[in-house]
Amino acid sequence: MEQLRFPRGDAIPNNPKLPALVYRGGLTGDAESTFVDNGWGGTWRSSVFTFHHFHSTSHEALGVARGWARLMLGGPQGEEVEVSSGDALVLPAGTGHKRVSSSDDFQVVGAYPPGQEDYDLLRGDPAELERAVANIEQAELPAMDPVAGEHGPLIELWA
DSSP, X not given: OEEEOOOOOSSOOOOSSOOEEEETTOOSSOHHHHHXXXXXXXXXXXXXXXXXXXOSSOOEEEXXXXXXXXXXXXXXXSEEEEEEXXXXXEEOTTOOEXXXXXXXXXXXXXXXXXXXXXXXXXXXXXXXXXXXXXXXXXXXXXXXXXXXXXXXXXXXXXX
């Protein structure tokens, strides 16, 4: 599992305390079932937007169900990460992300901790930055790792 940290930008705040997590090959079964079994809900299946965005009110798990993609994590000041089928990411509130390129069949499953399913979608408007930073501070830590459950690495790393 990889831990990634990104600096605060002028438009994308990222998370000052929590690392983004990349679980290479972490999904041994269906991503949606894995997330739901570990208490994460609000699931959806689609792709990742091609513009920088983030969620200030919720953490987000993304499981690659099919194909591959190159994602830009951390906003313009971040880094590109390639993911493929079976990989999962957990993005703490505030972490910028966008799809740079992908296979034609690329599909992800998204999920959120309990009570955070009604997430916001921010594109990095500087006028919203301070409110977003305040929201990030208030986002509750999940009780379960969406990939590995109650004893997963997220629980210790995000404590």
